[in-house]
Amino acid sequence: MSIIRVVFLSNWQLHNPYQKLLAEQLISQGCQVEIYYCDLIFLPFFMKFWQPTILHIHTLHPFLVSKHKFYQPLKTFVFLIQILILKILQIKIVWTVHEWNDKMAGGKYSLNQTHIFIIDKFLDALITHSNFTKLELAKSFENLVNKNKLFVVSHANYIDYYPNQINQQEARKNLGIPAKTFVFLLFGNIYPYKGFIQAIEAFQALPPDNIYLLIAGKPVDQNIAILIENKIKNSENISFSPKFIANDQVQLYFNASDCAIMPYQVFTTSGIALLAMSFGRVCIAPKIGHFSEILDQYGAFLYDPNANDGLLQSMKFAIDNQYHILDMGKHNFTIAQQWNWHLMAQQTLKIYTENL
Structure with a gap:
């Protein structure tokens, strides 16, 4: 041949x-x-x-x-x-x-x-x-x-591509996040269609005790960066890193988090979901398309994208089930290994x- x-x-x-x-x-x-x-x-x-x-x-x-x-x-x-x-x-x-x-x-x-x-x-x-x-x-x-x-x-998957040696305690200490906190993560290049603003608003509607939101990624333009900064300026439990995250730093954000949020409004494929699964993280995503094919109830909190409070309810459900998060993350990692x-x-x- x-x-x-x-x-x-x-x-x-x-x-x-x-x-x-x-x-x-x-x-x-x-x-x-x-x-x-x-x-x-x-x-x-x-x-x-x-x-x-x-x-x-x-x-x-x-x-x-x-x-x-x-x-x-x-x-x-x-x-x-x-x-x-x-x-x-x-x-x-x-x-x-x-x-x-x-x-x-x-x-x-x-x-x-x-x-x-x-x-x-x-x-x-x-x-x-x-x-x-x-x-x-x-x-x-x-x-x-x-x-x-x-x-x-x-x-x-992205298992073994990104460094993954740091544990959750070290990652949180590095990022200045309280150790005993339930941490959500919004990660990746920031575009309006990815629903970051909606996720911030849902997070701010949650009871503020012992929760934290990490936002990390390069904004597509200055307008969305300013919009996010204005949204979070009065929220001490939200941090924003508006920059490209270097390969050796990716592990900090995923290992510091409990749950990665993908509130996309328009999408075809999600590499971020595979990345989160590669780090053994639980996902929150709309129950449609690629998300519904690679994620299941044992490793994710999926919501109806047409429900007004679907994202908020999934975030509440994640907090209520936080003692199962570790096992759910392991499930995602096992699933990701096959791909x-x-x-x-x-x-x-x-x-x-x-x-x-």
Whole structure:
């Protein structure tokens, strides 16, 4: 069998470990993999060094949509020309759908019917990390002749990727959190769609005794950072670290916490849930989509996203059941162990070799 040569394409920043970990495992299984970061022109890099056989796209929206309405048709055209050239060269094109629904601003960055036509016509495989998203895609591509080009690949865990030597007592001491406190965590890059503001308001509606809220992550802009700072300025039991959290510091926040909150209002896949499970932490999340497929009642407090007080009630329930938190976290860790990068690479390689 000839060597499979793959280019991973995205506009992700270099600190996102997803592509790196998947690429390493694909390489260990005989593939050649290059990773390229951009959001417009990728064809010169793709053809530069060797003869690749597969373009694997991890972020598609940046190549097709723009906040500037006059720029968007140009981006779409440039992307289409590059894709057409690849198709003439008989290159296979795969997209892992990390983002599907518009997250940013009321449909401003959503894929339109032209984009869906391009995806439908010229992409050879679409990979999702949940059956829920696969069904969403099947509905969106209602005219798709070959439904067999939709695949589900399990998102792998982050066990052993981030340092994890510090215990809860040391982590709390380092962060200045009282030892005998029930600690909630909001972690990750901060966007409006992630529901951080709603989670802060729910936390502030709880009885304030012996509870604490950690917020850690880089805000998407100064506006949301200021909004959070104003929300918490009178709450002594909330701390906010508005910055990128370095790899060796991630363990501080997860190990200091009892329960990680993911109050997302729009989402496709949640790497944060896998990260929390990798640290043996209990999760609070809406009972829908990817969350409902990887989390269960033994390791999470799931709530109805349509209920006005669903998040608040889940947080109350977590506090009321805090003596079970340790066992619930162990359950999550055990579940997460089955989703490793070797398995994920095997599933991806099978798509490359048997379905393209």
